[in-house]
Amino acid sequence: MSSSQTAGHLIVECLIEQGVELAFGVPGESFLAVLDGFHAYSERIRFIVNRQEGGAAFMAEAHGKLTGRPGICFVTRGPGATNASIGVHNAFQDSTPMVLFVGDVGSDFRDREAFQEVDYGSFFGPSTKGFAKRVERIDDADRIPEYIARAFATAMNGRPGPVVLVLPEDMLRSVTAARPLARVEAVQPWSDPGALRTLRELLMKAQRPLVIAGGGGWTVQAAQALQRFAENWKLPVANAFRFQDTFDNHHPLYAGDVGIALNPKLAEHVKHSDLVLAIGPRLGEMTTGGYTLLEAPRSAQTLVHIHASAEELNRVYQADLAINAGMSAAARSLEVLSPPAEVPWESWTAQLHADYLANLEPQALAGLPAASPRGAVDMAAVVRVLQQHLPADAAITNGAGNFASWVHRYFRYHGLAKGHKTQLAPTSGAMGYGVPAGIAANIATGRIAFTIAGDGDFLMNGQELATASQHGGKSIIVLLNNGMFGTIRMHQEREYPAKVSGTALANPDFCALARAYGYAAERVTETAQFEAALLRALVADTGTLIEIPLDPEVITTRGTLSTITKAAQARGAH
Numbered sequence: 001m002s003s004s005q006t007a008g009h010l011i012v013e014c015l016i017e018q019g020v021e022l023a024f025g026v027p028g029e030s031f032l033a034v035l036d037g038f039h040a041y042s043e044r045i046r047f048i049v050n051r052q053e054g055g056a057a058f059m060a061e062a063h064g065k066l067t068g069r070p071g072i073c074f075v076t077r078g079p080g081a082t083n084a085s086i087g088v089h090n091a092f093q094d095s096t097p098m099v100l101f102v103g104d105v106g107s108d109f110r111d112r113e114a115f116q117e118v119d120y121g122s123f124f125g126p127s128t129k130g131f132a133k134r135v136e137r138i139d140d141a142d143r144i145p146e147y148i149a150r151a152f153a154t155a156m157n158g159r160p161g162p163v164v165l166v167l168p169e170d171m172l173r174s175v176t177a178a179r180p181l182a183r184v185e186a187v188q189p190w191s192d193p194g195a196l197r198t199l200r201e202l203l204m205k206a207q208r209p210l211v212i213a214g215g216g217g218w219t220v221q222a223a224q225a226l227q228r229f230a231e232n233w234k235l236p237v238a239n240a241f242r243f244q245d246t247f248d249n250h251h252p253l254y255a256g257d258v259g260i261a262l263n264p265k266l267a268e269h270v271k272h273s274d275l276v277l278a279i280g281p282r283l284g285e286m287t288t289g290g291y292t293l294l295e296a297p298r299s300a301q302t303l304v305h306i307h308a309s310a311e312e313l314n315r316v317y318q319a320d321l322a323i324n325a326g327m328s329a330a331a332r333s334l335e336v337l338s339p340p341a342e343v344p345w346e347s348w349t350a351q352l353h354a355d356y357l358a359n360l361e362p363q364a365l366a367g368l369p370a371a372s373p374r375g376a377v378d379m380a381a382v383v384r385v386l387q388q389h390l391p392a393d394a395a396i397t398n399g400a401g402n403f404a405s406w407v408h409r410y411f412r413y414h415g416l417a418k419g420h421k422t423q424l425a426p427t428s429g430a431m432g433y434g435v436p437a438g439i440a441a442n443i444a445t446g447r448i449a450f451t452i453a454g455d456g457d458f459l460m461n462g463q464e465l466a467t468a469s470q471h472g473g474k475s476i477i478v479l480l481n482n483g484m485f486g487t488i489r490m491h492q493e494r495e496y497p498a499k500v501s502g503t504a505l506a507n508p509d510f511c512a513l514a515r516a517y518g519y520a521a522e523r524v525t526e527t528a529q530f531e532a533a534l535l536r537a538l539v540a541d542t543g544t545l546i547e548i549p550l551d552p553e554v555i556t557t558r559g560t561l562s563t564i565t566k567a568a569q570a571r572g573a574h
Contacts (some may be wrong), residue, residue, distance in 0.1 A: 274303070279331070
């Protein structure tokens with residue numbers, strides 16, 4: 001290897017030094033020198049070519065969730081960067097480490113509104129309070145190692161999140177003798193010993209404690225330490241919104257997930273608990289039921305909030321005890337916290353788990369025929385089949401929509417403590433996430449990837465099936481087709497009953513479309529047909545799409561569209 005090389009090659013070499021084996025993106029003329037670097041180092045790193053930058057950014061974000069290290073995405077300037085912004089926003093809200101590289105206009109054209117020019121500091125910067133943790137432009141090729149090492153450190157330290165690095169085209173073509181810096185590891189803030197003593201005192205006074213676990217930064221070892229802490233103290237553990245694999249759903253201490261459409265009994269338990277120990281989640285709108293389960297800024301329950309970011313603590317909730325600690329450090333501190341010989345809340349813990357198990361039993365949906373109380377295809381039964389046949393390490397992915405509620409309620413996620421992250425879902429509520437996330441999970445790990453999608457959700461990023469076919473990836477997709485943007489239609493009926501506007505969809509032949517991309521495909525119209533279709537998909541050489549036409553009435557796991565409409569009309573809504 002020569003002592004000097006182009007900046008584009010050095011960027012790829014720096015990524016390899018950071019342990020990156022996969023990068024996602026859509027090519028652009030603005031970073032041809034980097035593409036040449038991927039060619040030069042193709043035996044050590046793969047560049048997965050996507051069909052749209054939004055899909056590429058979602059794949060990178062999913063990869064960051066799976067590995068705990070930054071997912072990598074390359075896009076070109078202007079439209080490429082703005083398309084990728086959905087994945088950056090998702091990484092920010094989900095606390096996922098990610099680095100987005102944006103090829104930019106040359107330095108000699110900068111600030112003239114050159115072709116596709118954007119001010120990325122303004123567009124992605126921390127001032128947006130929802131995109132990147134840091135945005136930097138690399139003007140000097142000799143400083144590339146510094147910028148990339150800092151990007152990885154920023155993405156992983158504190159509350160994990162996305163970083164954007166802007167790469168001027170002329171800089172990438174320049175020659176440099178700089179060498180990569182060593183692999184960066186996340187810094188773990190440790191729990192204050194005094195705070196841990198206070199936490200133990202609060203636990204000793206409690207009668208109805210509840211742990212809510214979630215957020216970014218969890219490792220297998222941290223999840224195992226959390227489980228030992230819960231077992232030592234016999235604590236009920238709930239998972240935060242779309243972090244349902246933080247604690248094993250099969251464990252006898254599991255209480256359910258605290259998110260959208262949560263178990264009504266669990267909602268009451270959260271309200272009536274006297275000590276909430278939030279380990280990791282930022283306690284956002286969805287986990288707190290719109291800031292009602294835990295009232296902001298001071299909750300009725302005693303609140304202990306443990307978070308990796310000091311800036312997040314006491315930002316929304318004024319906790320009774322705030323502990324700034326990374327998840328690995330926090331869990332290891334908690335597992336050695338000595339419990340008493342007996343605790344007074346064992347029956348409380350048992351009741352929460354019993355209520356979780358009871359919520360797994362489906363009820364008839366009012367308004368459907370008695371002969372088919374849950375529709376022509378019983379989605380609760382479909383999820384039971386998935387539970388029976390999907391391996392314990394399968395990655396379960398979804399985008400945004402009511403369709404996701406079937407797996408959220410009925411599927412029992414295997415916890416990270418068993419060795420694998422098994423849920424990839426957007427807390428940002430981004431449609432189109434599930435399809436690329438599932439493909440990325442399979443390409444990255446070789447594990448079975450299962451995606452549940454809606455008809456509207458699928459068409460946001462269905463083109464990434466071409467990416468799967470090109471790069472040897474595959475996933476199993478169950479597509480629920482009800483001919484509408486179902487979540488919005490549900491809200492529409494609640495606020496403006498019987499006034500349908502903007503929510504109806506005219507769809508393609510999804511099976512024909514999937515086959516055109518190289519997937520196998522079939523349509524299931526009866527519950528009894530699904531098991532055989534799934535078994536075929538599990539042994540197929542390609543990915544498989546299983547389309548399920550779903551009655552528009554079957555809008556949630558608990559009620560029908562017509563019951564929502566009637567209730568709205570009865571209260572005189574619009």
